[in-house]
Amino acid sequence: MKSTQQLERQLKRRSKAAKLEIWGRLISLTALLLIVAVVVGIIGFVASKGIATFTSNHVNLWDFLSGKNWNPGITDAHGKPEVGALPMIVGSFLITILSAIVATPFAIGTAVFMNEISPNKGAKILQPVTELLVGIPSVVYGFIGLSVVVPTTRALFGGSGFGILSGTCVLFVMILPTVTSMSADALRAVPRYYREASLALGATQWQTIYKVVLRAATPGLMTAVVFGMARAFGEALAVQMVIGNAALMPNSLVSPSSTLTSVLTTGIGNTVMGSLQNNALWSLALVLLLMSLVFNLIIRLIGRKGRLQ
Amino acid sequence: MSKKRWVQGLVLVVLVALGVFAYQTRQVSHAGESITAVGSTALQPLVEAAGEQYTGEHLGTFINVQGGGTGTGLSQIQEGAVQIGDSDLFAAEQKGIRANELVDHRVAVVGITPIVNKRVGVQNLSTHQLIQVFTGQVTNWKQVGGADLPIVLINRAQGSGTRATFEQFGLMKHRSKTAQEQDSSGMVRSIVATTPGAISYVAFSYVDRTVQDVSLNHVAPTEDNVTTNKWPIWSYEHLYTKGQPTGLTKAFIAYVQSPAIQKTLVRQLGYLSPNQMTVERNATGHITQTGGA
Numbered sequence: 001m002k003s004t005q006q007l008e009r010q011l012k013r014r015s016k017a018a019k020l021e022i023w024g025r026l027i028s029l030t031a032l033l034l035i036v037a038v039v040v041g042i043i044g045f046v047a048s049k050g051i052a053t054f055t056s057n058h059v060n061l062w063d064f065l066s067g068k069n070w071n072p073g074i075t076d077a078h079g080k081p082e083v084g085a086l087p088m089i090v091g092s093f094l095i096t097i098l099s100a101i102v103a104t105p106f107a108i109g110t111a112v113f114m115n116e117i118s119p120n121k122g123a124k125i126l127q128p129v130t131e132l133l134v135g136i137p138s139v140v141y142g143f144i145g146l147s148v149v150v151p152t153t154r155a156l157f158g159g160s161g162f163g164i165l166s167g168t169c170v171l172f173v174m175i176l177p178t179v180t181s182m183s184a185d186a187l188r189a190v191p192r193y194y195r196e197a198s199l200a201l202g203a204t205q206w207q208t209i210y211k212v213v214l215r216a217a218t219p220g221l222m223t224a225v226v227f228g229m230a231r232a233f234g235e236a237l238a239v240q241m242v243i244g245n246a247a248l249m250p251n252s253l254v255s256p257s258s259t260l261t262s263v264l265t266t267g268i269g270n271t272v273m274g275s276l277q278n279n280a281l282w283s284l285a286l287v288l289l290l291m292s293l294v295f296n297l298i299i300r301l302i303g304r305k306g307r308l309q
Numbered sequence: 310m311s312k313k314r315w316v317q318g319l320v321l322v323v324l325v326a327l328g329v330f331a332y333q334t335r336q337v338s339h340a341g342e343s344i345t346a347v348g349s350t351a352l353q354p355l356v357e358a359a360g361e362q363y364t365g366e367h368l369g370t371f372i373n374v375q376g377g378g379t380g381t382g383l384s385q386i387q388e389g390a391v392q393i394g395d396s397d398l399f400a401a402e403q404k405g406i407r408a409n410e411l412v413d414h415r416v417a418v419v420g421i422t423p424i425v426n427k428r429v430g431v432q433n434l435s436t437h438q439l440i441q442v443f444t445g446q447v448t449n450w451k452q453v454g455g456a457d458l459p460i461v462l463i464n465r466a467q468g469s470g471t472r473a474t475f476e477q478f479g480l481m482k483h484r485s486k487t488a489q490e491q492d493s494s495g496m497v498r499s500i501v502a503t504t505p506g507a508i509s510y511v512a513f514s515y516v517d518r519t520v521q522d523v524s525l526n527h528v529a530p531t532e533d534n535v536t537t538n539k540w541p542i543w544s545y546e547h548l549y550t551k552g553q554p555t556g557l558t559k560a561f562i563a564y565v566q567s568p569a570i571q572k573t574l575v576r577q578l579g580y581l582s583p584n585q586m587t588v589e590r591n592a593t594g595h596i597t598q599t600g601g602a
Contacts, residue, residue, distance in 0.1 A: 073404065073467060074484070151503065160461045160504050162489055241496075244489040245466075256489045266492040269350075269378025270468030273388070275405030277468060278380075 050286030053279040070247035072277040083280045087249045092259040096232045099171035111183035133177035142238035145170040159254035162244030175228035186220025222302045230295035236261035260288045342557040343371035348382015348395030352546045359565045379470045392558045394549040397470020399592035416565045417546040417580035420513045422530035423523040431455040433524040445486040458506035462488035474544040475510045514579025538588040
């Protein structure tokens with residue numbers, strides 16, 4: 001009789017494992033909530049500051065997006081502050097797209113070599129090299145850009161050497177490892193029997209890579225490129241050192257221009273919290289944030305489309 | 310099981326030890342006084358060095374010095390978030406600042422000179438020529454008597470104190486054409502040194518052999534010429550406080566303004582002392598003779 005009661009109690013009691021389970025769930029939930037709170041806080045803060053330009057300083061949103069003059073401290077002939085962000089937006093997009101265009105063939109080529117052509121050497125040499133590139137701090141890239149890329153550009157193409165071309169060269173190297181390793185992952189995810197079937201049908205290795213593996217991995221490869229673009233878009237320090245930071249519409253690839261990030265980093269310390277100059281910079285930050293959200297969304301969409309196939 | 314206990318015990322001991330340590334250090338910094346100075350990067354080396362000397366002589370005091378730029382310094386002091394705001398500009402010149410709430414303490418004078426790349430071959434410009442260069446009316450150095458090189462303008466960031474001073478007194482309130490911008494004087498110097506045809510402007514202390522300084526209307530950029538205002542491009546370095554300073558803030562500002570610092574540290578770091586000046590300038594740029602030292 002007593003032993004049955006004991007047994008019942010033992011069975012009904014929460015086991016140690018179950019307690020641990022609840023603990024674990026609680027801890028991971030707190031961590032999650034904390035991160036969500038931080039993200040929401042950042043977005044809320046940047047948005048409230050960035051919108052102030054339009055609400056309390058009465059800048060027209062269209063003037064902000066399409067204006068070509070960036071002098072927040074000065075008012076133009078109509079008494080409106082000159083806060084045209086178009087040169088920076090164009091600069092950011094140009095440099096992002098160009099560096100992605102340059103980096104993609106190199107990255108996919110490397111990934112193909114690592115996965116398809118010579119997996120052994122790839123794993124031994126290329127993998128560590130790309131991982132090393134990821135670890136180099138951006139200020140080092142910027143410094144090399146300033147002392148090597150800028151003088152070279154100046155000697156080859158004239159101008160002062162500062163401009164979108166130099167920025168593209170630096171960013172290309174910076175996003176290359178990201179795009180390469182993600183492309184390699186995408187190729188690795190292509191099932192082995194695709195290749196076997198293709199080879200069995202008499203296709204050469206190149207035909208297999210080009211017609212089967214790359215096609216099957218397309219959504220993954222696109223995700224890799226967009227990821228690289230997102231990184232290029234947000235990079236500040238290295239670009240700021242080589243682009244020249246002139247808020248001018250880029251009229252050539254070697255004329256000094258600017259990106260959203262470079263204007264933010266040079267300007268934020270010289271403005272007063274709450275003033276129009278400061279709010280205008282926050283608006284740039286908001287544009288930047290929205291664009292990274294768009295990049296994330298694109299990655300999501302590509303991922304979903306890839307799964308359906 | 311016992312091993313686990315042992316580890317738990319160790320963690321507990323470490324936690325307690327850390328807690329005690331934190332409590333102890335809290336007590337120390339609580340007993341002493343601490344103030345924070347934030348702002349202009351041009352003034353930062355002086356405040357830092359003076360702060361170190363001061364805390365060395367007065368144990369138990371702490372003076373935290375941070376950069377961030379003139380705008381940051383003035384907005385932080387206006388909000389009362391810090392005790393001292395470092396600024397290159399008169400508070401009245403900075404937009405968004407209620408200057409009447411702040412008290413100005415001038416601790417140094419900085420002369421600013423145009424610098425050009427050595428290959429430009431220009432050592433003197435008239436004010437008119439300087440304005441033409443910076444507003445884009447001339448685009449090649451041969452038009453102002455130099456080599457056949459295109460002019461590459463390099464500005465400091467908008468809102469920088471150096472730029473504001475240069476545009477007001479060097480360009481006679483003309484605004485520079487939109488051009489490259491850099492956010493530090495060291496960066497400006499190295500870019501001017503390596504870019505053919507480049508021109509920019511830096512504080513005297515940043516001029517070295519890699520760049521060529523430029524005389525203005527045949528007046529050389531020297532400290533003597535600044536003291537008499539013959540060289541017009543100079544500015545005060547200000548420590549701003551919200552209301553009259555008290556306690557450590559008051560003592561520290563008096564220390565920086567004392568002859569001991571003004572005659573040694575200020576000179577060593579490449580600034581001029583306001584006591585050397587034979588003229589005085591107010592926030593609107595009006596000059597009065599004071600006879601001076």
